[in-house]
Amino acid sequence: ERKQPDQGLALEEARPKIKPPPQYQVVLLNDDYTPMEFVVEVLEGFFGMDREKATRIMLHVHTRGKGVCGIYPRDIAETKVAQVNDYSRQHKHPLLCAMEQA
Numbered sequence: 001e002r003k004q005p006d007q008g009l010a011l012e013e014a015r016p017k018i019k020p021p022p023q024y025q026v027v028l029l030n031d032d033y034t035p036m037e038f039v040v041e042v043l044e045g046f047f048g049m050d051r052e053k054a055t056r057i058m059l060h061v062h063t064r065g066k067g068v069c070g071i072y073p074r075d076i077a078e079t080k081v082a083q084v085n086d087y088s089r090q091h092k093h094p095l096l097c098a099m100e101q102a
């Protein structure tokens with residue numbers, strides 16, 4: 001009797017390899033006008049940081065020009081960026097938030 005071609009173990013077929021979703025860094029950019037206190041409040045309010053961490057990240061952005069606030073799947077990163085930029089515009093600050101593929 002003729003053998004059928006090997007089609008692999010049932011276990012392998014039941015567990016197809018799934019790519020993890022791509023992750024995106026949400027970053028804040030420095031500018032000359034947004035008050036430091038406002039940036040700290042944004043990091044606390046939108047990224048769940050305590051005051052100490054928010055202050056450290058704000059000072060990093062202030063001195064280095066850019067800093068990572070968090071890493072998220074695309075939909076969540078897009079929402080954070082939109083929320084922060086809307087909030088900053090509502091308060092008439094030029095603070096810019098953006099996303100980059102991690």
Ligand code: TYC
Nearest residue numbers: 028029030031034036061062
């Ligand atoms: N550079 C601003 C100032 O001196 C503070 C600041 C920090 C602005 C971080 C934006 O993402 C920023 N008031």
